[in-house]
Amino acid sequence: MxxxxxxxxxxxxxxxxxxxxxxxxxxxxxxxxxxxxxxxxxxxxxxxxxxxxxxxxxxxxxxxxxxxxxxxxxxxxxxxxxxxxxxxxxxxxxxxxxxxxxxxxxxxxxxxxxxxLQTDVYTLNTSNYEVDLFKDYYVAPTLLSTLKTNNKAINVVGSIFASENELDNCLLLNTNKNVVEALNGNLFLVKGNTIKTPPLSDGCLKGVMRTQIIKFVGQLNDFELQEASISPFELQKADELFITNVITGIQSVTKYRKKEFFNSVAKMLLEKLNVAVRLS
CATH class of the missing domain: 3.30.470.10 (Aminotransferase class 4, branched-chain amino acid transferase, N-terminal domain)
Structure with missing residues:
Protein backbone atom coordinates (compact mmCIF):
# COMPACT_ATOMS: atom_id res chain seq x y z
CA MET A 1 0.00 0.00 0.00
CA LEU A 117 13.83 -3.81 7.15
CA GLN A 118 15.25 -6.94 8.73
CA THR A 119 17.23 -5.41 11.62
CA ASP A 120 16.01 -3.31 14.53
CA VAL A 121 19.42 -2.02 15.71
CA TYR A 122 22.45 -0.50 14.06
CA THR A 123 25.23 -3.05 13.62
CA LEU A 124 28.80 -2.60 12.47
CA ASN A 125 29.48 -4.42 9.22
CA THR A 126 33.08 -5.64 9.57
CA SER A 127 33.27 -7.42 6.21
CA ASN A 128 35.45 -6.05 3.42
CA TYR A 129 34.20 -2.68 2.17
CA GLU A 130 36.30 -1.09 -0.55
CA VAL A 131 35.89 2.39 -2.01
CA ASP A 132 37.57 4.59 -4.59
CA LEU A 133 37.06 8.03 -6.05
CA PHE A 134 34.44 8.65 -8.74
CA LYS A 135 35.97 11.27 -11.01
CA ASP A 136 33.74 11.21 -14.10
CA TYR A 137 31.52 13.99 -12.74
CA TYR A 138 31.75 16.47 -9.88
CA VAL A 139 29.43 17.96 -7.27
CA ALA A 140 28.88 21.72 -7.51
CA PRO A 141 29.31 23.13 -3.97
CA THR A 142 26.05 25.04 -3.70
CA LEU A 143 23.12 25.05 -1.31
CA LEU A 144 21.10 22.88 -3.72
CA SER A 145 23.64 20.06 -3.49
CA THR A 146 23.01 19.78 0.27
CA LEU A 147 19.34 18.87 -0.34
CA LYS A 148 17.77 15.44 -0.87
CA THR A 149 16.10 16.02 -4.22
CA ASN A 150 15.10 13.73 -7.09
CA ASN A 151 18.12 15.01 -9.05
CA LYS A 152 20.46 12.09 -8.27
CA ALA A 153 22.09 11.41 -11.64
CA ILE A 154 25.65 11.48 -10.26
CA ASN A 155 24.70 8.96 -7.56
CA VAL A 156 23.13 6.63 -10.12
CA VAL A 157 26.03 6.78 -12.59
CA GLY A 158 28.53 6.53 -9.75
CA SER A 159 26.79 3.43 -8.39
CA ILE A 160 26.99 1.79 -11.82
CA PHE A 161 30.69 2.67 -11.97
CA ALA A 162 31.23 1.12 -8.52
CA SER A 163 29.44 -2.07 -9.56
CA GLU A 164 31.39 -2.34 -12.82
CA ASN A 165 34.67 -1.99 -10.90
CA GLU A 166 33.72 -4.37 -8.08
CA LEU A 167 33.71 -1.58 -5.49
CA ASP A 168 31.32 -1.35 -2.56
CA ASN A 169 31.00 2.43 -2.84
CA CYS A 170 32.59 5.52 -4.34
CA LEU A 171 33.55 8.89 -2.94
CA LEU A 172 32.41 12.02 -4.76
CA LEU A 173 34.53 15.09 -5.43
CA ASN A 174 33.34 18.66 -5.78
CA THR A 175 34.48 21.04 -8.50
CA ASN A 176 37.30 22.19 -6.20
CA LYS A 177 38.54 18.55 -6.19
CA ASN A 178 37.82 18.09 -2.48
CA VAL A 179 36.20 14.86 -1.26
CA VAL A 180 32.56 15.61 -0.47
CA GLU A 181 30.72 12.41 0.50
CA ALA A 182 30.02 8.83 -0.51
CA LEU A 183 27.36 7.86 -3.03
CA ASN A 184 24.90 7.01 -0.26
CA GLY A 185 26.02 8.93 2.80
CA ASN A 186 28.30 11.40 4.52
CA LEU A 187 32.00 10.77 5.00
CA PHE A 188 34.04 10.94 8.21
CA LEU A 189 37.83 10.65 8.40
CA VAL A 190 39.80 9.81 11.55
CA LYS A 191 43.47 10.78 11.92
CA GLY A 192 44.96 10.58 15.38
CA ASN A 193 42.55 12.33 17.74
CA THR A 194 40.91 14.38 14.97
CA ILE A 195 37.64 13.41 13.29
CA LYS A 196 36.94 15.35 10.11
CA THR A 197 33.88 15.61 7.92
CA PRO A 198 33.42 17.91 4.90
CA PRO A 199 31.54 21.15 5.64
CA LEU A 200 28.16 21.84 4.04
CA SER A 201 29.83 24.65 2.09
CA ASP A 202 31.74 21.97 0.15
CA GLY A 203 28.40 20.67 -1.17
CA CYS A 204 27.83 17.56 0.94
CA LEU A 205 24.37 16.37 1.88
CA LYS A 206 23.00 17.82 5.11
CA GLY A 207 22.55 14.31 6.46
CA VAL A 208 20.41 13.52 9.48
CA MET A 209 22.88 10.86 10.62
CA ARG A 210 25.75 13.29 10.00
CA THR A 211 24.10 15.60 12.52
CA GLN A 212 23.86 12.79 15.08
CA ILE A 213 27.49 11.73 14.67
CA ILE A 214 28.71 15.32 15.00
CA LYS A 215 26.77 15.54 18.26
CA PHE A 216 28.27 12.28 19.58
CA VAL A 217 31.82 13.34 18.67
CA GLY A 218 31.26 16.56 20.60
CA GLN A 219 30.69 14.45 23.71
CA LEU A 220 34.07 12.71 23.40
CA ASN A 221 36.93 14.06 25.49
CA ASP A 222 39.67 12.38 23.48
CA PHE A 223 38.69 13.58 20.02
CA GLU A 224 38.32 16.90 18.23
CA LEU A 225 35.75 17.40 15.47
CA GLN A 226 36.64 19.44 12.41
CA GLU A 227 34.19 20.38 9.68
CA ALA A 228 36.85 21.00 7.06
CA SER A 229 37.63 20.17 3.46
CA ILE A 230 39.19 16.77 2.82
CA SER A 231 41.67 16.34 -0.03
CA PRO A 232 42.09 12.98 -1.80
CA PHE A 233 45.66 12.92 -0.49
CA GLU A 234 44.36 12.77 3.10
CA LEU A 235 42.43 9.56 2.49
CA GLN A 236 45.56 7.42 2.31
CA LYS A 237 46.97 9.08 5.43
CA ALA A 238 43.85 8.42 7.53
CA ASP A 239 43.57 5.87 10.32
CA GLU A 240 39.90 5.28 9.66
CA LEU A 241 37.14 6.19 7.20
CA PHE A 242 33.44 5.62 7.69
CA ILE A 243 30.20 6.50 5.92
CA THR A 244 26.94 7.45 7.62
CA ASN A 245 23.26 7.40 6.71
CA VAL A 246 20.03 6.83 8.65
CA ILE A 247 19.38 3.32 7.33
CA THR A 248 22.82 1.75 7.84
CA GLY A 249 23.99 4.02 10.65
CA ILE A 250 27.77 3.73 10.28
CA GLN A 251 29.60 1.78 7.58
CA SER A 252 33.34 1.35 8.07
CA VAL A 253 35.57 1.52 5.02
CA THR A 254 38.16 -1.26 5.10
CA LYS A 255 40.12 -0.34 1.98
CA TYR A 256 40.83 2.65 -0.26
CA ARG A 257 43.23 1.72 -3.05
CA LYS A 258 46.19 0.09 -1.24
CA LYS A 259 45.39 1.54 2.19
CA GLU A 260 43.53 -0.53 4.79
CA PHE A 261 41.77 0.99 7.79
CA PHE A 262 40.80 0.29 11.39
CA ASN A 263 37.23 0.64 12.76
CA SER A 264 37.62 1.36 16.49
CA VAL A 265 36.14 4.87 16.37
CA ALA A 266 33.23 3.73 14.20
CA LYS A 267 32.51 0.94 16.67
CA MET A 268 32.54 3.35 19.63
CA LEU A 269 30.22 5.83 17.89
CA LEU A 270 27.88 3.04 16.84
CA GLU A 271 27.46 2.04 20.47
CA LYS A 272 26.54 5.63 21.33
CA LEU A 273 24.08 5.69 18.44
CA ASN A 274 22.28 2.58 19.65
CA VAL A 275 22.06 3.97 23.18
CA ALA A 276 20.50 7.15 21.76
CA VAL A 277 18.00 5.10 19.74
CA ARG A 278 16.97 3.06 22.79
CA LEU A 279 16.49 6.21 24.89
CA SER A 280 14.57 8.17 22.24
Missing amino acids: INIDGNILEDNAHISIYNRGFAYGDAVFETIKVVNGKKLFWEDHYFRLMASMRIMRMEIPMNFTMEFLETEISEILKANGFETGNARVKLIVYRNEGGLYLPEHNSVGYTISVRP
Missing part, protein backbone atom coordinates in the same frame (compact mmCIF):
# COMPACT_ATOMS: atom_id res chain seq x y z
CA ILE A 2 1.12 3.57 -0.70
CA ASN A 3 -0.04 7.00 0.47
CA ILE A 4 -0.65 9.50 -2.34
CA ASP A 5 -1.83 12.90 -1.12
CA GLY A 6 -3.44 11.36 1.94
CA ASN A 7 -5.15 8.51 0.08
CA ILE A 8 -4.01 4.98 0.88
CA LEU A 9 -3.93 3.07 -2.40
CA GLU A 10 -2.59 -0.18 -3.80
CA ASP A 11 1.10 -0.34 -4.71
CA ASN A 12 0.24 -0.37 -8.40
CA ALA A 13 -1.36 3.09 -8.19
CA HIS A 14 0.02 5.53 -10.77
CA ILE A 15 1.07 9.15 -10.81
CA SER A 16 0.70 11.39 -13.84
CA ILE A 17 3.49 11.46 -16.44
CA TYR A 18 3.30 15.24 -15.97
CA ASN A 19 4.20 14.95 -12.29
CA ARG A 20 7.00 17.47 -11.82
CA GLY A 21 9.01 15.15 -9.61
CA PHE A 22 9.10 12.71 -12.54
CA ALA A 23 9.37 15.23 -15.37
CA TYR A 24 11.90 17.67 -13.86
CA GLY A 25 13.17 16.15 -10.62
CA ASP A 26 11.18 18.93 -8.93
CA ALA A 27 10.84 17.11 -5.63
CA VAL A 28 12.51 16.66 -2.26
CA PHE A 29 12.42 13.56 -0.10
CA GLU A 30 13.25 12.06 3.27
CA THR A 31 14.19 8.45 4.00
CA ILE A 32 13.21 7.52 7.56
CA LYS A 33 14.17 4.41 9.50
CA VAL A 34 11.40 2.90 11.61
CA VAL A 35 12.39 0.51 14.42
CA ASN A 36 9.67 -1.37 16.29
CA GLY A 37 7.20 1.20 15.00
CA LYS A 38 9.29 4.14 16.23
CA LYS A 39 10.35 6.77 13.67
CA LEU A 40 14.01 7.50 14.37
CA PHE A 41 15.15 11.14 14.37
CA TRP A 42 11.74 12.23 13.07
CA GLU A 43 12.12 15.82 14.28
CA ASP A 44 15.41 16.21 12.37
CA HIS A 45 13.83 14.75 9.23
CA TYR A 46 10.83 17.06 9.51
CA PHE A 47 12.82 20.26 9.91
CA ARG A 48 15.19 19.31 7.09
CA LEU A 49 12.17 18.68 4.85
CA MET A 50 10.68 22.08 5.69
CA ALA A 51 14.02 23.81 5.04
CA SER A 52 14.39 21.97 1.72
CA MET A 53 10.91 23.00 0.62
CA ARG A 54 11.69 26.64 1.41
CA ILE A 55 14.94 26.52 -0.54
CA MET A 56 13.07 24.97 -3.49
CA ARG A 57 10.45 27.74 -3.15
CA MET A 58 7.61 25.31 -2.62
CA GLU A 59 4.52 26.40 -0.72
CA ILE A 60 4.28 24.65 2.64
CA PRO A 61 0.63 23.72 3.26
CA MET A 62 -0.85 24.88 6.54
CA ASN A 63 -1.57 21.29 7.54
CA PHE A 64 2.04 20.15 7.01
CA THR A 65 2.76 20.08 10.72
CA MET A 66 5.11 17.61 12.31
CA GLU A 67 2.13 15.86 13.88
CA PHE A 68 0.20 15.63 10.59
CA LEU A 69 3.02 14.07 8.60
CA GLU A 70 3.90 11.72 11.43
CA THR A 71 0.28 10.54 11.50
CA GLU A 72 0.31 10.05 7.73
CA ILE A 73 3.44 7.90 8.07
CA SER A 74 1.84 5.92 10.91
CA GLU A 75 -1.24 5.23 8.80
CA ILE A 76 0.73 3.83 5.88
CA LEU A 77 2.89 1.75 8.25
CA LYS A 78 -0.31 0.30 9.72
CA ALA A 79 -1.79 -0.35 6.27
CA ASN A 80 1.31 -2.41 5.43
CA GLY A 81 1.44 -4.25 8.75
CA PHE A 82 4.51 -2.43 10.07
CA GLU A 83 2.93 -0.43 12.91
CA THR A 84 5.19 -2.26 15.41
CA GLY A 85 7.80 -3.48 12.94
CA ASN A 86 10.93 -2.31 11.18
CA ALA A 87 10.65 -0.41 7.94
CA ARG A 88 12.23 2.07 5.56
CA VAL A 89 9.87 4.97 4.84
CA LYS A 90 10.27 7.31 1.86
CA LEU A 91 8.37 10.59 1.98
CA ILE A 92 8.48 12.53 -1.31
CA VAL A 93 7.12 16.06 -1.66
CA TYR A 94 6.77 17.30 -5.25
CA ARG A 95 5.57 20.54 -6.79
CA ASN A 96 2.19 19.96 -8.41
CA GLU A 97 2.11 19.62 -12.19
CA GLY A 98 1.77 22.61 -14.46
CA GLY A 99 4.24 24.62 -16.51
CA LEU A 100 7.59 23.68 -17.98
CA TYR A 101 10.82 24.68 -16.21
CA LEU A 102 8.84 27.60 -14.83
CA PRO A 103 6.05 26.16 -12.65
CA GLU A 104 2.54 27.52 -12.97
CA HIS A 105 2.27 27.50 -9.18
CA ASN A 106 4.17 26.31 -6.12
CA SER A 107 1.59 24.07 -4.42
CA VAL A 108 2.70 20.55 -3.55
CA GLY A 109 1.61 16.94 -3.33
CA TYR A 110 3.25 14.00 -1.62
CA THR A 111 3.69 10.25 -1.57
CA ILE A 112 4.72 7.97 1.29
CA SER A 113 5.94 4.44 0.64
CA VAL A 114 7.41 1.78 2.92
CA ARG A 115 9.68 -1.24 2.62
CA PRO A 116 10.49 -3.81 5.31
Whole structure:
Protein backbone atom coordinates (compact mmCIF):
# COMPACT_ATOMS: atom_id res chain seq x y z
CA MET A 1 0.00 0.00 0.00
CA ILE A 2 1.12 3.57 -0.70
CA ASN A 3 -0.04 7.00 0.47
CA ILE A 4 -0.65 9.50 -2.34
CA ASP A 5 -1.83 12.90 -1.12
CA GLY A 6 -3.44 11.36 1.94
CA ASN A 7 -5.15 8.51 0.08
CA ILE A 8 -4.01 4.98 0.88
CA LEU A 9 -3.93 3.07 -2.40
CA GLU A 10 -2.59 -0.18 -3.80
CA ASP A 11 1.10 -0.34 -4.71
CA ASN A 12 0.24 -0.37 -8.40
CA ALA A 13 -1.36 3.09 -8.19
CA HIS A 14 0.02 5.53 -10.77
CA ILE A 15 1.07 9.15 -10.81
CA SER A 16 0.70 11.39 -13.84
CA ILE A 17 3.49 11.46 -16.44
CA TYR A 18 3.30 15.24 -15.97
CA ASN A 19 4.20 14.95 -12.29
CA ARG A 20 7.00 17.47 -11.82
CA GLY A 21 9.01 15.15 -9.61
CA PHE A 22 9.10 12.71 -12.54
CA ALA A 23 9.37 15.23 -15.37
CA TYR A 24 11.90 17.67 -13.86
CA GLY A 25 13.17 16.15 -10.62
CA ASP A 26 11.18 18.93 -8.93
CA ALA A 27 10.84 17.11 -5.63
CA VAL A 28 12.51 16.66 -2.26
CA PHE A 29 12.42 13.56 -0.10
CA GLU A 30 13.25 12.06 3.27
CA THR A 31 14.19 8.45 4.00
CA ILE A 32 13.21 7.52 7.56
CA LYS A 33 14.17 4.41 9.50
CA VAL A 34 11.40 2.90 11.61
CA VAL A 35 12.39 0.51 14.42
CA ASN A 36 9.67 -1.37 16.29
CA GLY A 37 7.20 1.20 15.00
CA LYS A 38 9.29 4.14 16.23
CA LYS A 39 10.35 6.77 13.67
CA LEU A 40 14.01 7.50 14.37
CA PHE A 41 15.15 11.14 14.37
CA TRP A 42 11.74 12.23 13.07
CA GLU A 43 12.12 15.82 14.28
CA ASP A 44 15.41 16.21 12.37
CA HIS A 45 13.83 14.75 9.23
CA TYR A 46 10.83 17.06 9.51
CA PHE A 47 12.82 20.26 9.91
CA ARG A 48 15.19 19.31 7.09
CA LEU A 49 12.17 18.68 4.85
CA MET A 50 10.68 22.08 5.69
CA ALA A 51 14.02 23.81 5.04
CA SER A 52 14.39 21.97 1.72
CA MET A 53 10.91 23.00 0.62
CA ARG A 54 11.69 26.64 1.41
CA ILE A 55 14.94 26.52 -0.54
CA MET A 56 13.07 24.97 -3.49
CA ARG A 57 10.45 27.74 -3.15
CA MET A 58 7.61 25.31 -2.62
CA GLU A 59 4.52 26.40 -0.72
CA ILE A 60 4.28 24.65 2.64
CA PRO A 61 0.63 23.72 3.26
CA MET A 62 -0.85 24.88 6.54
CA ASN A 63 -1.57 21.29 7.54
CA PHE A 64 2.04 20.15 7.01
CA THR A 65 2.76 20.08 10.72
CA MET A 66 5.11 17.61 12.31
CA GLU A 67 2.13 15.86 13.88
CA PHE A 68 0.20 15.63 10.59
CA LEU A 69 3.02 14.07 8.60
CA GLU A 70 3.90 11.72 11.43
CA THR A 71 0.28 10.54 11.50
CA GLU A 72 0.31 10.05 7.73
CA ILE A 73 3.44 7.90 8.07
CA SER A 74 1.84 5.92 10.91
CA GLU A 75 -1.24 5.23 8.80
CA ILE A 76 0.73 3.83 5.88
CA LEU A 77 2.89 1.75 8.25
CA LYS A 78 -0.31 0.30 9.72
CA ALA A 79 -1.79 -0.35 6.27
CA ASN A 80 1.31 -2.41 5.43
CA GLY A 81 1.44 -4.25 8.75
CA PHE A 82 4.51 -2.43 10.07
CA GLU A 83 2.93 -0.43 12.91
CA THR A 84 5.19 -2.26 15.41
CA GLY A 85 7.80 -3.48 12.94
CA ASN A 86 10.93 -2.31 11.18
CA ALA A 87 10.65 -0.41 7.94
CA ARG A 88 12.23 2.07 5.56
CA VAL A 89 9.87 4.97 4.84
CA LYS A 90 10.27 7.31 1.86
CA LEU A 91 8.37 10.59 1.98
CA ILE A 92 8.48 12.53 -1.31
CA VAL A 93 7.12 16.06 -1.66
CA TYR A 94 6.77 17.30 -5.25
CA ARG A 95 5.57 20.54 -6.79
CA ASN A 96 2.19 19.96 -8.41
CA GLU A 97 2.11 19.62 -12.19
CA GLY A 98 1.77 22.61 -14.46
CA GLY A 99 4.24 24.62 -16.51
CA LEU A 100 7.59 23.68 -17.98
CA TYR A 101 10.82 24.68 -16.21
CA LEU A 102 8.84 27.60 -14.83
CA PRO A 103 6.05 26.16 -12.65
CA GLU A 104 2.54 27.52 -12.97
CA HIS A 105 2.27 27.50 -9.18
CA ASN A 106 4.17 26.31 -6.12
CA SER A 107 1.59 24.07 -4.42
CA VAL A 108 2.70 20.55 -3.55
CA GLY A 109 1.61 16.94 -3.33
CA TYR A 110 3.25 14.00 -1.62
CA THR A 111 3.69 10.25 -1.57
CA ILE A 112 4.72 7.97 1.29
CA SER A 113 5.94 4.44 0.64
CA VAL A 114 7.41 1.78 2.92
CA ARG A 115 9.68 -1.24 2.62
CA PRO A 116 10.49 -3.81 5.31
CA LEU A 117 13.83 -3.81 7.15
CA GLN A 118 15.25 -6.94 8.73
CA THR A 119 17.23 -5.41 11.62
CA ASP A 120 16.01 -3.31 14.53
CA VAL A 121 19.42 -2.02 15.71
CA TYR A 122 22.45 -0.50 14.06
CA THR A 123 25.23 -3.05 13.62
CA LEU A 124 28.80 -2.60 12.47
CA ASN A 125 29.48 -4.42 9.22
CA THR A 126 33.08 -5.64 9.57
CA SER A 127 33.27 -7.42 6.21
CA ASN A 128 35.45 -6.05 3.42
CA TYR A 129 34.20 -2.68 2.17
CA GLU A 130 36.30 -1.09 -0.55
CA VAL A 131 35.89 2.39 -2.01
CA ASP A 132 37.57 4.59 -4.59
CA LEU A 133 37.06 8.03 -6.05
CA PHE A 134 34.44 8.65 -8.74
CA LYS A 135 35.97 11.27 -11.01
CA ASP A 136 33.74 11.21 -14.10
CA TYR A 137 31.52 13.99 -12.74
CA TYR A 138 31.75 16.47 -9.88
CA VAL A 139 29.43 17.96 -7.27
CA ALA A 140 28.88 21.72 -7.51
CA PRO A 141 29.31 23.13 -3.97
CA THR A 142 26.05 25.04 -3.70
CA LEU A 143 23.12 25.05 -1.31
CA LEU A 144 21.10 22.88 -3.72
CA SER A 145 23.64 20.06 -3.49
CA THR A 146 23.01 19.78 0.27
CA LEU A 147 19.34 18.87 -0.34
CA LYS A 148 17.77 15.44 -0.87
CA THR A 149 16.10 16.02 -4.22
CA ASN A 150 15.10 13.73 -7.09
CA ASN A 151 18.12 15.01 -9.05
CA LYS A 152 20.46 12.09 -8.27
CA ALA A 153 22.09 11.41 -11.64
CA ILE A 154 25.65 11.48 -10.26
CA ASN A 155 24.70 8.96 -7.56
CA VAL A 156 23.13 6.63 -10.12
CA VAL A 157 26.03 6.78 -12.59
CA GLY A 158 28.53 6.53 -9.75
CA SER A 159 26.79 3.43 -8.39
CA ILE A 160 26.99 1.79 -11.82
CA PHE A 161 30.69 2.67 -11.97
CA ALA A 162 31.23 1.12 -8.52
CA SER A 163 29.44 -2.07 -9.56
CA GLU A 164 31.39 -2.34 -12.82
CA ASN A 165 34.67 -1.99 -10.90
CA GLU A 166 33.72 -4.37 -8.08
CA LEU A 167 33.71 -1.58 -5.49
CA ASP A 168 31.32 -1.35 -2.56
CA ASN A 169 31.00 2.43 -2.84
CA CYS A 170 32.59 5.52 -4.34
CA LEU A 171 33.55 8.89 -2.94
CA LEU A 172 32.41 12.02 -4.76
CA LEU A 173 34.53 15.09 -5.43
CA ASN A 174 33.34 18.66 -5.78
CA THR A 175 34.48 21.04 -8.50
CA ASN A 176 37.30 22.19 -6.20
CA LYS A 177 38.54 18.55 -6.19
CA ASN A 178 37.82 18.09 -2.48
CA VAL A 179 36.20 14.86 -1.26
CA VAL A 180 32.56 15.61 -0.47
CA GLU A 181 30.72 12.41 0.50
CA ALA A 182 30.02 8.83 -0.51
CA LEU A 183 27.36 7.86 -3.03
CA ASN A 184 24.90 7.01 -0.26
CA GLY A 185 26.02 8.93 2.80
CA ASN A 186 28.30 11.40 4.52
CA LEU A 187 32.00 10.77 5.00
CA PHE A 188 34.04 10.94 8.21
CA LEU A 189 37.83 10.65 8.40
CA VAL A 190 39.80 9.81 11.55
CA LYS A 191 43.47 10.78 11.92
CA GLY A 192 44.96 10.58 15.38
CA ASN A 193 42.55 12.33 17.74
CA THR A 194 40.91 14.38 14.97
CA ILE A 195 37.64 13.41 13.29
CA LYS A 196 36.94 15.35 10.11
CA THR A 197 33.88 15.61 7.92
CA PRO A 198 33.42 17.91 4.90
CA PRO A 199 31.54 21.15 5.64
CA LEU A 200 28.16 21.84 4.04
CA SER A 201 29.83 24.65 2.09
CA ASP A 202 31.74 21.97 0.15
CA GLY A 203 28.40 20.67 -1.17
CA CYS A 204 27.83 17.56 0.94
CA LEU A 205 24.37 16.37 1.88
CA LYS A 206 23.00 17.82 5.11
CA GLY A 207 22.55 14.31 6.46
CA VAL A 208 20.41 13.52 9.48
CA MET A 209 22.88 10.86 10.62
CA ARG A 210 25.75 13.29 10.00
CA THR A 211 24.10 15.60 12.52
CA GLN A 212 23.86 12.79 15.08
CA ILE A 213 27.49 11.73 14.67
CA ILE A 214 28.71 15.32 15.00
CA LYS A 215 26.77 15.54 18.26
CA PHE A 216 28.27 12.28 19.58
CA VAL A 217 31.82 13.34 18.67
CA GLY A 218 31.26 16.56 20.60
CA GLN A 219 30.69 14.45 23.71
CA LEU A 220 34.07 12.71 23.40
CA ASN A 221 36.93 14.06 25.49
CA ASP A 222 39.67 12.38 23.48
CA PHE A 223 38.69 13.58 20.02
CA GLU A 224 38.32 16.90 18.23
CA LEU A 225 35.75 17.40 15.47
CA GLN A 226 36.64 19.44 12.41
CA GLU A 227 34.19 20.38 9.68
CA ALA A 228 36.85 21.00 7.06
CA SER A 229 37.63 20.17 3.46
CA ILE A 230 39.19 16.77 2.82
CA SER A 231 41.67 16.34 -0.03
CA PRO A 232 42.09 12.98 -1.80
CA PHE A 233 45.66 12.92 -0.49
CA GLU A 234 44.36 12.77 3.10
CA LEU A 235 42.43 9.56 2.49
CA GLN A 236 45.56 7.42 2.31
CA LYS A 237 46.97 9.08 5.43
CA ALA A 238 43.85 8.42 7.53
CA ASP A 239 43.57 5.87 10.32
CA GLU A 240 39.90 5.28 9.66
CA LEU A 241 37.14 6.19 7.20
CA PHE A 242 33.44 5.62 7.69
CA ILE A 243 30.20 6.50 5.92
CA THR A 244 26.94 7.45 7.62
CA ASN A 245 23.26 7.40 6.71
CA VAL A 246 20.03 6.83 8.65
CA ILE A 247 19.38 3.32 7.33
CA THR A 248 22.82 1.75 7.84
CA GLY A 249 23.99 4.02 10.65
CA ILE A 250 27.77 3.73 10.28
CA GLN A 251 29.60 1.78 7.58
CA SER A 252 33.34 1.35 8.07
CA VAL A 253 35.57 1.52 5.02
CA THR A 254 38.16 -1.26 5.10
CA LYS A 255 40.12 -0.34 1.98
CA TYR A 256 40.83 2.65 -0.26
CA ARG A 257 43.23 1.72 -3.05
CA LYS A 258 46.19 0.09 -1.24
CA LYS A 259 45.39 1.54 2.19
CA GLU A 260 43.53 -0.53 4.79
CA PHE A 261 41.77 0.99 7.79
CA PHE A 262 40.80 0.29 11.39
CA ASN A 263 37.23 0.64 12.76
CA SER A 264 37.62 1.36 16.49
CA VAL A 265 36.14 4.87 16.37
CA ALA A 266 33.23 3.73 14.20
CA LYS A 267 32.51 0.94 16.67
CA MET A 268 32.54 3.35 19.63
CA LEU A 269 30.22 5.83 17.89
CA LEU A 270 27.88 3.04 16.84
CA GLU A 271 27.46 2.04 20.47
CA LYS A 272 26.54 5.63 21.33
CA LEU A 273 24.08 5.69 18.44
CA ASN A 274 22.28 2.58 19.65
CA VAL A 275 22.06 3.97 23.18
CA ALA A 276 20.50 7.15 21.76
CA VAL A 277 18.00 5.10 19.74
CA ARG A 278 16.97 3.06 22.79
CA LEU A 279 16.49 6.21 24.89
CA SER A 280 14.57 8.17 22.24
